[in-house]
Amino acid sequence: xxxxxxxxxxxxxxxxxxxxxxxxxxxxxxxxxxxxxxxxxxxxxxxxxxxxxxxxxxxxxxxxxxxxxxxxxxxxxxxxxxxxxxxxxxxxxxxxxxxxxxxxxxxxxxxxxxxxxxxxxxxxxxxxxxxxxxxxxxxxxxxxxxxxxxxxxxxxxxxxxxxxxxxxxxxxxxxxxxxxxx
Numbered sequence: 001x002x003x004x005x006x007x008x009x010x011x012x013x014x015x016x017x018x019x020x021x022x023x024x025x026x027x028x029x030x031x032x033x034x035x036x037x038x039x040x041x042x043x044x045x046x047x048x049x050x051x052x053x054x055x056x057x058x059x060x061x062x063x064x065x066x067x068x069x070x071x072x073x074x075x076x077x078x079x080x081x082x083x084x085x086x087x088x089x090x091x092x093x094x095x096x097x098x099x100x101x102x103x104x105x106x107x108x109x110x111x112x113x114x115x116x117x118x119x120x121x122x123x124x125x126x127x128x129x130x131x132x133x134x135x136x137x138x139x140x141x142x143x144x145x146x147x148x149x150x151x152x153x154x155x156x157x158x159x160x161x162x163x164x165x166x167x168x169x170x171x172x173x174x175x176x177x178x179x180x181x182x
Contacts, residue, residue, distance in 0.1 A: 127174035
């Protein structure tokens with residue numbers, strides 16, 4: 001049983017969380033339907049670090065009125081000291097069974113967050129994380145690459161030929177430092 005100041009701290013965290021989730025969703029909804037709300041925007045910018053750190057941010061862009069119009073993926077190009085290169089694909093639930101898919105769902109959320117320019121603060125740490133995965137091979141550079149395909153609007157018959165082919169663009173380059181590999 002939690003007593004004293006610990007109980008107050010836990011209660012405060014729960015109360016903060018119960019306010020943070022609706023504020024996060026409401027601010028997102030206001031932006032989606034075209035309303036301006038400086039109070040909600042300020043509150044959302046204040047709670048954004050908490051939502052990103054805990055992985056609890058919510059996004060309703062799968063649903064109407066404006067569902068996502070792209071399929072995206074990310075990968076990293078890793079260049080080694082000897083000039084060789086390798087690719088590392090960001091993990092996700094694709095192709096996994098229903099139980100394995102649930103175990104890797106958090107990676108999908110991370111991948112979704114990392115690709116956005118508004119989360120550029122995540123890019124250096126992401127590149128260092130990937131460099132450490134290849135530490136044995138002495139990586140010297142990590143390049144993060146976005147890959148996307150356009151999706152036909154809902155209700156329209158699939159177009160043929162498809163709107164276009166796959167697109168790909170590097171969006172962050174990191175030169176690995178020796179201390180990154182420790």
